[in-house]
Amino acid sequence: MDVRSRIIDTASRLFYSQGYNSTGINQVIKEANVAKSSLYQYFPSKDDLLVAYLNEASKNTNQAIDEWLEKYSTASEKVTGLFDFLIVFAESKEFNGCNFLNIISEIPQENERVAALIIKQKNHIRFVFSYILENENHDTTLADELYLLFDASMISSKVYKSSWPAQSAKKVAEKLLNCAK
CATH class of the missing domain: 1.10.10.60 (Homeodomain-like)
Structure with missing residues (x-):
């Protein structure tokens, strides 16, 4: 290396x-x-190292999600599959929450450079939900609701050091998808 x-x-x-x-x-x-x-x-600077870390984390996260979603075919399977991805992540011994949410809580609000990278990554996850649902004729509201549920369950999984919040969020996602049909 x-x-x-x-x-x-x-x-x-x-x-x-x-x-x-x-x-x-x-x-x-x-x-x-x-x-x-x-x-x-x-x-x-340490800030430059942080930017490199976030760029690497973004690349790795996006690749892992893309690879994970390849095994699903329908929109509903892909959405619930994202929650399965989170459940597996939350159950890993290294799990310490979301790289990006962890950092945003530590940096000063004035650090627009780092905040912009975090927003870019979060928007990518929002886009994944939107992209999955776009062929199902769902509006972007459902995608945003699912995204918020996903991120909130990730934070809660860190707080509780357990995957139960992600498991519960998956059940809510299934209900939202069924209501949207």
Whole structure:
């Protein structure tokens, strides 16, 4: 693994597991086993490293969701499949909530650069719901409702350290889909 990738990998693990504000640059340097000058060569600031982390997390999340959805054929199966994705995620031992929601709660409101990346990722998830439902002649309201249910259940799954919120959200999603038919 090259130096830049090792730095991002280490920062990603630390930012996700212990939080952005609780992770110092010196800890990243030590655990990535790189020189301080190497880190600053690639990432002039901690904020630049955060941006790289969010971009990598976005790419990985989107790819994982796309691959997960390939096994479903109907819109209803895909929507409930997204909740199954979340259930499996919430049941993993590494689960610590949503990378993006974790960061947005830690950064200052003035950090528009990072906030824009998080909004972009959240809009992508909203788009996934809209895209799934567009051939079913549903309006965007249902997609937004499902998206909010998805994100809220992810936060609740973190709070309760359990997948029951995601399981309950899946049941509500099924009811919303049945009502929309």
